[in-house]
Amino acid sequence: MSLIVQKYGGSSVSDAAGILRVARRVVETQNAGHEVVVVVSAMGDTTDELLDLSAQVSEHPPARELDMLMTAGERISMALLAMAISSHGGVAQSFTGSQAGMITDGIHGKARIIDVDPHRVRTCLDKGKVAIVAGFQGMSRTTHEITTMGRGGSDTTAVALAAALNADVCEIYTDVDGVYTADPRVVPTAQKISKISSEEMLEMAASGAKILHLRCVEYARRFGLPIHVRSSFSDHEGTWVLPSPDDKIKISEGVALEQPIISGVAHDRSEAKVTVVGVPDIPGKAAMIFGIIAGAHTNIDMIVQNISTKGTAKTDISFTLPMVEGEDALAALRAQQAEVGFEDLIYDDKIGKLSLIGAGMRSNPGVSHRFFQALSDAGVNIDLISTSEIRISVVTRADRLDAAVRAVHQAFGLDGEDEATVYGGTGR
Amino acid sequence: MSLIVQKYGGSSVSDAAGILRVARRVVETQNAGHEVVVVVSAMGDTTDELLDLSAQVSEHPPARELDMLMTAGERISMALLAMAISSHGGVAQSFTGSQAGMITDGIHGKARIIDVDPHRVRTCLDKGKVAIVAGFQGMSRTTHEITTMGRGGSDTTAVALAAALNADVCEIYTDVDGVYTADPRVVPTAQKISKISSEEMLEMAASGAKILHLRCVEYARRFGLPIHVRSSFSDHEGTWVLPSPDDKIKISEGVALEQPIISGVAHDRSEAKVTVVGVPDIPGKAAMIFGIIAGAHTNIDMIVQNISTKGTAKTDISFTLPMVEGEDALAALRAQQAEVGFEDLIYDDKIGKLSLIGAGMRSNPGVSHRFFQALSDAGVNIDLISTSEIRISVVTRADRLDAAVRAVHQAFGLDGEDEATVYGGTGR
Structure with missing residues (x-):
């Protein structure tokens, strides 16, 4: 039995059909004998809609209130996903960032994770349930205020939770099949990379590759956690982002690193x-x-x-x-x-x-x-x-x-x- | 200086313009020298939209997750209202039900308030800020789960908070001018009642008058709290719902009870x-x-x-x-x-x-x-x-x-x- 953390981005849960599709995948993963923690972003356009509303009432919204507003997005998607999982015969429980123990500093809008205390999530798994965690959000250690982590926050939530729970892999589901040798919108003949070291992925992310955020790759590298970037629209293998080749690769024999130039x-x-x-x-x-x-x-x-x-x-x-x-x-x-x-x-x-x-x-x-x-x-x-x-x-x-x-x-x-x-x- | 709790329903905050209108009223109240706590419902159609989403993913959504979903509604409206107040030159801070200390039993979907611990709200007022509290929601004392209170929950939140803070009056803003002698949609010549005892209001509510919910009137009566039901679309006096005539009426001399038949x-x-x-x-x-x-x-x-x-x-x-x-x-x-x-x-x-x-x-x-x-x-x-x-x-x-x-x-x-x-x- 492995412990798998799956993260689904907004495009994977953009509507009810998407949420049901994700739910089926989660239940299948659990039925295959794994413990599953799901980190979920806000549904498709929710973030933009909320930002639009805030712009209508305030030119310079207070950062604390903007965080309060934005965190409603994942609250909606995570509750709906828990319901959809129950429709597919599973049992799931949703957790806000603070319920899941995502402790951050107090900088609203771009808080950084300073600690993860996932005991409620662990208890949920121990009861045989799927744990669903709101990405992108946490609670400030000092002020107990709700915070958000800025861009890439959901990926970072997933990796941080995976590290704290000692998960075997963190799967990042997105709307492309994996990491490509270049942006396929610019280079139509770009190829999917099957394995890449965290180090290279870090440079890719820092250089503008948008598929994984710098912070999340940094986090995974520090904790020696393998990331599997893949599409929620297919069952294809995606791209494995693997920690230093000196580390033991736990996942499977096929993924040992061979370094292309x-x-x-x-x-x-x-x-x-x-x-x-x-x-x-x-x-x-x-x-x-x-x-x-x-x-x-x-x-x-x-x-x-x-x-x-x-x-x-x-x-x-x-x-x-x-x-x-x-x-x-x-x-x-x-x-x-x-x-x-x-x-x-x-x-x-x-x-x-x-x-x-x-x-x-x-x-x-x-x-x-x-x-x-x-x-x-x-x-x-x-x-x-x-x-x-x-x-x-x-x-x-x-x-x-x-x-x-x-x-x-x-x-x-x-x-x-x-x-x-x-x-x-x-x-x- | 009075402490006034104002509750605004969904129709008062149905869009950005409504939220800005409410914000102006709140700031005016504070500028008149009062401490103001605002309890707010979800924006206009939000509740229905969320229920519709939940129906799309689940026929029988788990009650815990339904509460998690529905509470996103007030989270959005309260944060937007706090922003709008800052646009009008005020300073406000929003609080979820659990942050505001609304402690309930554990019955999801129709939780009852069993205690109110408004110390964070009190601190916020002491700093000269407006406190905005999500109506309709709380946290279970035993399980620490998020709960909702069912119909009339926002009114009840307002009255319970007003009682716990020893407020001078609880103003319930709605889309009509006050309590009428009959439903104006059935009796076009119905008249606005200027004063009514809690006892009569209780019978009115129990008999189908929808303007105030039974639970909220019961609560106000028990704590001797005057309620002022009025429209957020005008500045007219509405209907005063006054506790037993034996109690001292604190508000003004004009509202002493004279009993019509x-x-x-x-x-x-x-x-x-x-x-x-x-x-x-x-x-x-x-x-x-x-x-x-x-x-x-x-x-x-x-x-x-x-x-x-x-x-x-x-x-x-x-x-x-x-x-x-x-x-x-x-x-x-x-x-x-x-x-x-x-x-x-x-x-x-x-x-x-x-x-x-x-x-x-x-x-x-x-x-x-x-x-x-x-x-x-x-x-x-x-x-x-x-x-x-x-x-x-x-x-x-x-x-x-x-x-x-x-x-x-x-x-x-x-x-x-x-x-x-x-x-x-x-x-x-």
């Missing part, structure tokens, strides 16, 4: 580039600039400092950041322009980021050559470059991004013969 | 009549029959036992009960027909009940004469009669009920000159 190509259209022009080239200025940015609670991605132009003793510093945080960062910098002594700020949100990920590239010196050659052959100009041991990322013009992704995908022989199937798209 | 005419179309035919006329048989009915958890209203027909030593017992509980009651009786020894059961759901209520009638012997004369002049046949000190009720044919109500209303001089305004209609 390249796992895939990820891209990201959500970033903007800020260039701080004419920064005095003296020690401490970069630290000052990034201190200001950090004070505005902005997450910076890539950073490039150009070589100081001879004689001027001035330099330019460029960095990328989420487009939605652009205004705050600019305002914070402008407020301290005199103190830092820079000349100008240039903001560019017409950029795209492309990343090539593969654990094999650290021992393959030819990878970066082939990468830049492919971009050059496709006539794509490169704006910024950054690398890690298993990733190369470049920033290009936004309107050249798709061509760049396709060129790189083809250059590394990732194209398959069939076109991938694409369904909807989800948020949480 | 008759308060109003109530009617009810939701009951059915069961006649148990040919019951052996020996002691203990009636107790046996009503024991069976009680075992089926059915609430009986009127009971009439006909005089035993000479020689047969048999009698007929008739009673009325909610139509929705009719089948269960009949099944329970049939299952023990042999033991009780009755001959037959007659079920009649084409009946209507009319009640005349007035604390003044106990000292006015002419009331019942005028009452029956009016019915007779209108050609209405009477099926059953029952009375209390301040009420006369009769059962008539359903298709004669409206005519009967109008005749009695006119006979007691209750008709006004203007027609009443009627808006929508709510549930919880």
Whole structure:
């Protein structure tokens, strides 16, 4: 008997038919002899509908009340799923985040899990029931207020619960068959990856692959938990995201890691580039600039400092950041322009980021050559470059991004013969 | 400074505009120097939409999960109201039933309040904030499960909170201006009652007046709490429901009780009549029959036992009960027909009940004469009669009920000159 945590996203439970389909799958899993915990997101459009209502009554809704509002979404889907499971002959009990012991910090809207106390869930399983847990939500340890975890929160809930319950696997059900070598909407010949290391998946997620959220992969990697990303619309095997190959893989013999050179190509259209022009080239200025940015609670991605132009003793510093945080960062910098002594700020949100990920590239010196050659052959100009041991990322013009992704995908022989199937798209 | 508990029903918060209108009223009340606690129902159609979803996934949804589902409704409206209050410059905090300390028994779907521990609400008021509390829901003392209170639950929440907080008044906002001398949809010339005793209001509610639920009036009467029933669509004074005239009325000098002879005419179309035919006329048989009915958890209203027909030593017992509980009651009786020894059961759901209520009638012997004369002049046949000190009720044919109500209303001089305004209609 295994303990399996299954997470279903909003597109899998978008209507009654979807909920009944998920319920059947859950009951089948239990009937196959497993203990099952289900983490569920809000139904399809619920999140958007609730956000729309909130926008109608308030321009800047208080964060606490927004969390109270949004958590109604999973409350609805989890109760309906419990009912649907009983229609399929199973017995299930639903739990809110706080009932399931998801203890978070007190930051409304993007709370982080600081502890998981799943004793009510464990008791529920011990009674032979299916436990259904609301994703995305928890309770603050200090204030006892209801919190939500922001994007990727439901995946993170599932992985955190799986780790706390010492589950054998966390299955993330979504509207695609698994993780692809590139976004199938951009590269129709992208192929499903059958196994990928947590490390690579982390780079994929950080580079814009939306299928799994960074936090959830980080969590799974830390606890050595295998994730199986698959579609709730089919019974096909999906993608196994496996912890470090040094760890024992518990699941089955077929999933031992064999490292391909390249796992895939990820891209990201959500970033903007800020260039701080004419920064005095003296020690401490970069630290000052990034201190200001950090004070505005902005997450910076890539950073490039150009070589100081001879004689001027001035330099330019460029960095990328989420487009939605652009205004705050600019305002914070402008407020301290005199103190830092820079000349100008240039903001560019017409950029795209492309990343090539593969654990094999650290021992393959030819990878970066082939990468830049492919971009050059496709006539794509490169704006910024950054690398890690298993990733190369470049920033290009936004309107050249798709061509760049396709060129790189083809250059590394990732194209398959069939076109991938694409369904909807989800948020949480 | 007074402490005012305001309860808004679903029709008052049916959309964003309604929520903003309620928010403005709440902020105005606070700005006038009062402490304000708001109890809110689910938005307009939410309850029906959630019930519809549940019906799509389950024929007999587990009661625990149904409560979990339904409580999402108030969660949405209370969070939106808190946001809307902040848009109007106020500061509010929303509380679920369990956060507000509404402790109930464990009967899902019709839980009863057994304790109220409003310390979080009190703290919120002490900080100068408006407290918003989800109506209709609580938490079971023993199981810590989320419960709902069934019909009238939001009104009862408001009154129970008002009593626990020692509030000065509980304002029940609805879609009509107050309590009328009859249902304005049946009697267009019905007049708004400006003051009515809790005792009479209790009889009105028990007799089918839907504006206030029986449980809430009972609660207010027990705690000596004045209720002000009024419309959220206007600023008019509504109807004051005042505890016993012996109690000190705290509100204002204008509301001291002066007892009119008759308060109003109530009617009810939701009951059915069961006649148990040919019951052996020996002691203990009636107790046996009503024991069976009680075992089926059915609430009986009127009971009439006909005089035993000479020689047969048999009698007929008739009673009325909610139509929705009719089948269960009949099944329970049939299952023990042999033991009780009755001959037959007659079920009649084409009946209507009319009640005349007035604390003044106990000292006015002419009331019942005028009452029956009016019915007779209108050609209405009477099926059953029952009375209390301040009420006369009769059962008539359903298709004669409206005519009967109008005749009695006119006979007691209750008709006004203007027609009443009627808006929508709510549930919880």
